[in-house]
Amino acid sequence: MEEAIEKMLHGFRSFRDTYFSGDSELFDQLKHGQHPRSLIIACSDSRVDPALITESDPGDLFVIRNVANLVPPYEPDTRHHGVSAALEYAVNGLQVEHIIIIGHSDCGGIHALMERTPEKPAGEFLDAWLDLAEPAKQAAMVLSNASSHTRHRACEEASLVLGLENLLTFPWIKARVDAGKLALHAWYFHIAAGRLFGYDRAKGGFTEFHPSLHLSQSEDHQP
Ligand SMILES: [Zn+2]
Structure with a gap:
């Protein structure tokens, strides 16, 4: 022990x-x-440490981690919004230039979301949390003839796109994106293959980042 x-x-x-x-x-x-230029929203999964997989130094990344790297929408009420508080501090306080949501393959949170039923909920706190990605599950379930592996991956990717949309519901994020001061990105890390993909808004899908290429394709100021 x-x-x-x-x-x-x-x-x-x-x-x-x-x-x-x-x-x-x-x-x-x-x-x-600290003057980090990037805010990362990553999964709590022990295999996807953002600083480790990007070989970042202390001070480079402001990091939010939670189950399934989910982003809630803007909900200005008096409840305990840990993710929104960290977003606020990073964007308005630290004035980061990039927000990168990093999802990954074989995500336990997405697996729990995909497999839960009214009779078999995911957990006492997990259920309400995973509700955030329920629209991604519904989008993935449309692939009714696909394997469960394919549907899970579709859900992992759809929840990243949903996260980008939810980021833009925060008025101070939208304002900085519109002003060209903040860029939003969604990345997908395939653990077994050791490959990294970025969401390409023009294509409406994820494209692999090749090691020899500069990552300019994801430098858009819109998701
Ligand atoms: Zn995960």
């Missing part, structure tokens, strides 16, 4: 030696504050 904690503490010692050894320019800067 202690092994997991021991591994993390060992990792922290190594991290500290790397970044706090006294000659790290990066951490000298970061001591004075």
